[in-house]
Amino acid sequence: MDVYLLLPSPFAATPILSARAGYILLALFGIVWVGLGIWWGRNARSYDGFAVAGRNVGLALATATAVATWITSNTTMLAPQFALQLGVWGAVAYSTASFGLFAFAPMSGRIRQLMPKGYTAVEFVRRRYGRLGSAPFLVISLFYAITWLISMSMAGGKLLNVLSGIPYEVGMTVVVSVCVLYTLFGGMYAVIGTDYIQSLIILFGLIVVAVAVLTQVEIADVHEKLATNRPMLLSMVFPAAVMALFNNMLFGFGEIFHSNVWWSRAFAMREGVGPKAYALGGVLWLPVPIVAGFLGLAAPALGIGISEPDTVGPLVAATLLGTGGAFLVFVVVFCSLASSIDSLLAATSDLVVNDVLEPWVPGGVSDARKRSWATYSIVGLGALAWVVAYQNVGTLATVLFFAGPLVGSCIWPIVGGLYWRRASPVAAGAAMVSGSLIGLLAYFTIGWFVGSLVGAAVSGIVFGIGSWRWPDRFDFASLAKLPAARDGVTDRPGNETEAGR
């Protein structure tokens, strides 16, 4: 979950680990991760194996990949800062992002049932709404995925620099290269497999650090210190935090509902596994921002300086656990970064192959050719992320702020498209375009905290009116047939629309 909404972090602090130790850890993890990618890649020779791991992922790996992907470096690094600046509500607000996983749980089952041979979210929208809906959706999806990929790459360079003093360019290059390599060899098998290990490391690391804090200070002391020195952080009516709660929740819904990162996993999971995995993933993700946030709240009671709130979590860990704590933080942050970057590489490559390239080839594309395109697109996306991230333009991460209204405007067309046969192409296209534009206008004229809200509200109204005025009568069963480009039929097989005429 990316909460850049309040706290565009400058990441400036004293390293907690030597550069030498950082390089050793990077080399170790790089070798292990790439080795695992090659090992799992034995199963990824076909495109189906590479893109959706053979569509047979079991509950353990499915649950873990939902947890690990939703934990970005921001969850572990910024949650303590969020709590330190917005108090208890800040941590609770962050944890509401798990509601997106709960809401997506039944949708994942529906997606798998409707499109047992599907690959991407854009493919669903194209076959459900035709080009009228898929054009804005593809633009939003690519914008969001590529911006997120670049910002995660930048975060990699900055965080490794903060934690160990490794130069930004070196850290960023290593993180991006390692992720590209193991995703390239192992595809979705490597992404989901490493996600399992990463989720265990992250959860275990958080428990160790939080327990270490509790051996040094009582929760009552933390409460007392906050009540005396920073009572606002314990306030139950902290307006900014309450607004953050609703905004995060909506952003989370939009982010998960539209992003191919989550759809590709729904396609990869064995039938019947998706709803359980996403619901369980939400339950297991829910405490992560709260536990990480507690590190921020405990810092004043522990006497740890908070002049640089963006690194309060690592500082607490390193102060209490010494070098071991610093190692642990480095590993947790590396895992958080890798679990997001690999997912974005794989899911965005699916978009490039299935939604940018394949529709232009009449008569469809062979499995081998798609497999080869996937390789090139992953290398291309990695190179693009590296080139842009190398410039280290500080304001770039703020571009992701704009994504709030854009992804918010996709909520209703996606939900309606999955469950409501009256939902029509005109309504979906108009909802996404108007929601995005008016949401962005609200973002710039009123403030960040209304961007997602206005985007989702306008989109919902336009979508409702559009589907009422120009209703469709979509045949959901048609989605189970092979896609247009693969069986040479029309672009939108279930189209019995009144609106599209």
Next chain:
Amino acid sequence: MMFPLWALQVLVIGGIALCGVGVVTLIVFLIIDSKDKQIW
């Protein structure tokens, strides 16, 4: 009006316990999946 101490305790202890449950759950699920040859 401030968050009472018990609420903070529930959040923190509950959060750590849930993280622990998460680790155990993921390991148990993997064992079950591997027994049934259902990992992938």
